[in-house]
Amino acid sequence: MTNLPTSSLLDAEAEPGYDPAVPQSARNLVDFHLRQLGLGEQYVRTPSGLARVLPDGIGWCRAQTLTEAAWPLGADLCVLVDWFPDAALRRDPRTGHVPPGAEEHWRERLAMTADALESLGYVVERNGPQRSPRTHWAAELLVYRMSPGLAPVRLPPEAWEGVEPIPPHYGRPSWHPDPDPCSVVERALQKAGVRAWSSSAGVCVVRSITQTVWPPDADICAWVCWSPAKEFRRENGTVPPGAQEHWAHQIERVKTALEQAGYEVRSRLRPWNPRAEDYADFVVYRSRRSVLAGMLT
Structure with missing residues (x-):
């Protein structure tokens, strides 16, 4: 062809x-x-x-x-x-x-x-x-x-220099026996009371992200996606009353939980728009320096 x-x-x-x-x-x-x-x-x-x-x-x-x-x-x-x-x-x-x-x-x-x-x-x-x-x-x-x-x-x-490629690759097809980054971040969220399933605070899901966008000093990096609670989701272009406040409060709650767990949180510069979007997302990472500091304290 x-x-x-x-x-x-x-x-x-x-x-x-x-x-x-x-x-x-x-x-x-x-x-x-x-x-x-x-x-x-x-x-x-x-x-x-x-x-x-x-x-x-x-x-x-x-x-x-x-x-x-x-x-x-x-x-x-x-x-x-x-x-x-x-x-x-x-x-x-x-x-x-x-x-x-x-x-x-x-x-x-x-x-x-x-x-x-x-x-x-x-x-x-x-x-x-x-x-x-x-x-x-x-x-x-x-x-x-x-x-x-x-x-x-x-x-x-x-x-x-000195940074190893993360799985999967030919030398290491999976993270096993170590926990993968998503599991590590999920545990940090659960410890802070942020659930991965539907609740009045919304839904928070952690996904993997390519090492191409990991900061060079990252020990752990993942993609966190938050979506609003069912009663605050838009339907047919209509946004329920209180949606803007719900988005602002719960997004800040997720970010605070991650920061208090020792993660850096990166988000886009454009503001979130509940009238046009279904979720908010962040790239979160933990640097090797912070891990080392925690081991020394």
Whole structure:
């Protein structure tokens, strides 16, 4: 399929619009640009219908949404971009064999992918412990666009020196026997009386988040999502009386519980809007320094 003529590609698409309040719009815009650069997946018309076509020999990319709480300061758009190596240069999952040239393929193609995206005005970072075909099945890039007049603050590569990659990866497929970050944060919330199930205070759920957005000194990092109690949820565009106060009080309660448990809490700068949104979320982390300080006291 990769050798089909370009005339068989779907009709040229218009650049999609972007709205910071619609997370999927950032993903759609970056995916559009990846296709324009020849780095994303395409679809062609065939006698039997649509067929998926991937770039040949260079790997391929796709964007995924990222919570605004994890965006770099000053960014007005941010996504994660997964880069997958060419099929001929992937690690054999049965034997663990890494084909000759795979390391160079990762290094060269990731650099070229970053350069291509930056030529369109994006900022591209490879944060966290560096991935390779010997440790991971794909690489991950933080791709964002700064608000006008602002410059990105990039961390130097040595910021992650000595930091081990978190599971899952080929060397460690799970956190076992250690508790995973979500379980650790959930216990901290439960100890503070914040429930993970429906109550008059709302629902608080903890999810994992990629190490690409972990601060370099983080010992634990997770994504916390709070949604309002049933009686304060919007229905058919209508917000019950008291919803704004409920949101403000319970969000502050969750943040305070996490901070008192020794976590740093990051949230987006835009205010929450109960009339347009279903939940509030935070990226929370505990630094190695705070853990060490606790051990010494």
